[in-house]
Amino acid sequence: MSAKKETKVFEDKNTDSGYLSGVISSEQLSGEIDVGAVCDSENVCQFSEEQIDSGLDLSECLSNVKISDTDTQVPRIKVEPTRSLDYPPYQILFQQDDDGDTQLHIASVHGCEKSVGTLIRVCPEKSWLDVANDYGHTALHLAVMSGNAVVTRMLVIAGASLALRDFNGETPLHHAVAANNKDCIQALLAPVQDQPHHKLSTVLNQKNYNGQMCVHVAAAAGHVDTLNTLAYYGADLNAAEGLAGWTALHIAARRGDARLCSALLQRGASARARSMAGRTPRSMAARTAARHAFSALSEDTDTDTDSEDDEDDMFDSDTESLFEKLKESANFINVA
Structure with a gap:
């Protein structure tokens, strides 16, 4: 190798230290190690495969390490499918009994404001609020007939229909007028905020x-x-x-x-x-x-x-x- 010519050695993270692993013999300690480097035309030294080693003996350090067959794979993140929320049984809450009444009918006629509010919140379709029993009475009919103005207003805000008639052809407003219940009349006819104003002439003149x-x-x-x-x-x-x-x-x-x-x-x-x-x-x-x-x-x-x-x-x-x-x-x- 000419002294005038510089030999370039590229360094990277995989560059070998030049030491041989294992027990070093006395011959290697007394003599010089023949590197055996062969430089190509681009002046890049190439070493034989026997010399590409770190020179450290790790056999004793790793003797206690045991690798099982099950741990050979890299741990992966398990993505579980989204679980469906446990919703209340709607079929039970809005199922009609022998008289055609649902839980909303019963809660309305007894004036249970909390129960009515809960049933309104979980009701998936607005048409379920207008289910009629065997007498043609909806929950709004029963709320008016029992004189519960608060429940009446809750049902009106929720979107219950004012125009449905029972088997006598009477709407909830007919019942409120016959009972002279001015609170229920106000609860039925008062405009609802954040909702389009509906013409009341159809209900009033029915x-x-x-x-x-x-x-x-x-x-x-x-x-x-x-x-x-x-x-x-x-x-x-x-x-x-x-x-x-x-x-x-x-x-x-x-x-x-x-x-x-x-x-x-x-x-x-x-x-x-x-x-x-x-x-x-x-x-x-x-x-x-x-x-x-x-x-x-x-x-x-x-x-x-x-x-x-x-x-x-x-x-x-x-x-x-x-x-x-x-x-x-x-x-x-x-x-x-």
């Missing part, structure tokens, strides 16, 4: 199977405050019921309720509205105490003729039956 709207039910019971509340939310006071075509003012006049008639007239109820028989509220109140409520009206408000008034008088007396009135008014022919 008829039961007797043809009565809520205003007719309130008028038949003489509930003045309830009628004012319904009028505030947009109920039609001049709407006619389906059997005889009576308005709320017709019903109030037939009852002889002067206070109710005055309240309806102040709210804009028409005194000229005619029933299917052509009768006005004023003519129906002529023989009752409610006639004073119409005394302030002008004469042209009621265009009934005297003959019509006489005909009405025949049907307005409460002391005689209809058969007796017809018998007295009939002209019998003497065939003798």
Whole structure:
């Protein structure tokens, strides 16, 4: 190897130290070790495989190390599949019993606010809130019928339907009006925050199977405050019921309720509205105490003729039956 020529040795982490492993013999200690390096044209020294060793004897250090067959593989991270959460048994909570009632029906009729709130939160579909029992009553019907305004409001906020009718054709609002429960009426009709405003005219003017709207039910019971509340939310006071075509003012006049008639007239109820028989509220109140409520009206408000008034008088007396009135008014022919 020429002294003028530099031999370049590349260093890396695998470069051998040059020592032979194992026990060193006396010959190796006394003599020089023939490196036996062979340099190529690029002046890179290459060593034989026998000389590529660290020179350290690790046999004694590793004699106590035992490698089992099971530990030969590198430990891996086990990714377990996601476990499904343990949800409550919905089928049991919303399963109907022999009467068609679910747990929501039972909790609503008893006013269990916490139970109703829990059932509303776990209910997967909003339509399950409107399940009807064998009598056609939903949970909202039962909450109103039991007078639980808080539960009623919870169900309304949750999205329970106000327009569903039971087997008598009555909605929850019909029941609230019949019971004169103003708290439940407010809970049903008050707008819900963060929800689009729904038109209440469909619910307010919905008829039961007797043809009565809520205003007719309130008028038949003489509930003045309830009628004012319904009028505030947009109920039609001049709407006619389906059997005889009576308005709320017709019903109030037939009852002889002067206070109710005055309240309806102040709210804009028409005194000229005619029933299917052509009768006005004023003519129906002529023989009752409610006639004073119409005394302030002008004469042209009621265009009934005297003959019509006489005909009405025949049907307005409460002391005689209809058969007796017809018998007295009939002209019998003497065939003798």
